[in-house]
Amino acid sequence: MKLSLLVSAAIVPLVSAHYFFDTLIIDGVETTPNQYVRSNTRPAKYNPTKWKNTRDDMTPDMLDFRCNKGSFTFAPQTETAEVQAGSKLAMKLGVGATMQHPGPGLVYMSKAPEGSAANQYEGDGDWFKIHEEGICDTEKDIKTDAWCTWDKDRIEFTVPADLPDGEYLIRSEHIGVHGAHDGQAEFYYACAQVKITGGGTGFPSTDATIQFPGGYKQDDPSFNFSVWGGMKEYPMPGPPVWTGGTESGSGSGSAFNGTSADSSSTGETQEEEKHTCSRRRRRRARHVRQ
Template identity: 40%
Template sequence: MKLSTTFGISVMLAGAGLPGVSGHYVFSKLIVNGEKTNDFEYIRRNSNGYQPTPASDILNDDFRCNQGSMSSAAGTKVYKAEPGAEIGFELAYGATMKHPGPLQIYMSKAPGDVTQYDGSGDWFKVYQEGLCNDISQKGLEDKDWCTWDKNQASFKIPSDLPAGQYLVRVEHIALHRGFSGNAEFYFTCAQIEVGGNGSGDPSPTVKIPGVYQPDDENIHYNIYMHPTSYSLPGPLVWEGGSSGSMGSRSNRAYNSNNVPNTCS
């Protein structure tokens, strides 16, 4: 296992007048059908900048949309999108995900105005990226993660998603310190309004916080002990219909038996 080199990101951040913290990042841009929006135009701005949330803090309410994000919710726009639209997120400051670990995207339907919604309702997973390679024979390397050195992630709104306003939460889990129980979480929430007349039943649903525990084996996970498997945390992906599925080929992730979690 080779340790990540993130010196270039540190230099870039320092040049931008930001603290030179190696390998830290924040999702700031919403992308809809390939069109980028401005930083934090439709994404709630968090008060801890590009600092990660440690595993020790994932059981408090800030784990929904990040620290201080509720204070910026009312001033954040709501993007109107139709079922089938491709929704994406991009990191700020030209950063890339230079930490090993999975990425997941969740949604939660607001009971009314999403700018007033604190995310205390039900959440369901719409996208995931885990391992792109079978590590059962060779062990784990940074490049085996589908997210490695990327700056974006995206998914398509399921065609039968019920209309309404939603929080869309993107999350990257950095596991380089998972061996000590100090995995890092990078996440933000976008605000969208979905049109159409979908009648799907998103499931399974979870609560945030509560979806993970700090001592879960795929959170408190040692990437340096030559592991030969990794199972994604959280629920199955909902792609439409009435129940969760393991995800499409673009959502590939190897389960505990090193079988690709694919449906196509």
């Protein structure tokens, strides 16, 4: 009983840190909020989607879980960004917010049917994951800054260079797991509309795709995870990350490291630092698993 009260008290500072994605960044250039990212019709746009203690009558089992409540009504007025395959993108939070919940960041894509544009697509097809990031530093606090996304205002990722040309939805998502031990994982997500050019001929196999809704289940370990018992491995939701080709990507399966479609080094200092950090994270992951 005392432990439950202590956990509840610890959650209080976290519950007010809600946010929403509204800006697409293309190769470092920040676009206008909601220029390419669909808005939503929630009374408070920052409200999360949950299975328990729901907000705005939204759960992950509803059709609007694809891009957020009422987002398809904004599709016609949302522009479609032309993006070169292999480009570095980011989805940024609105109104200066940062991710103040522990939890993973993920990015999915879904191709509009042939003959249909992104602004006509509801997202009822297959989705494949191109990026995920979980726990970056096992020596830090799993309730806060151990997570790669902690206190960041964006999720950065790379569009697979092998992705075929066409119009797509990009779905960025952050999952707050501070209440997941009580079945109250919180989903923050939005969709951008893009047209991919200069791509290849690869595409993920069917075992590397999911659909929204349906791809996430209420009893999945990812959404019933506790950050309140010390450092532990986080089971990533969804399929493995697809990085190119016609087979599914390797995926991390767990979240002691970040994974994305960007695996090449450019020789720049920033990229070298990323690879150094990645090696360090893998060593820490092996140490924890042992």
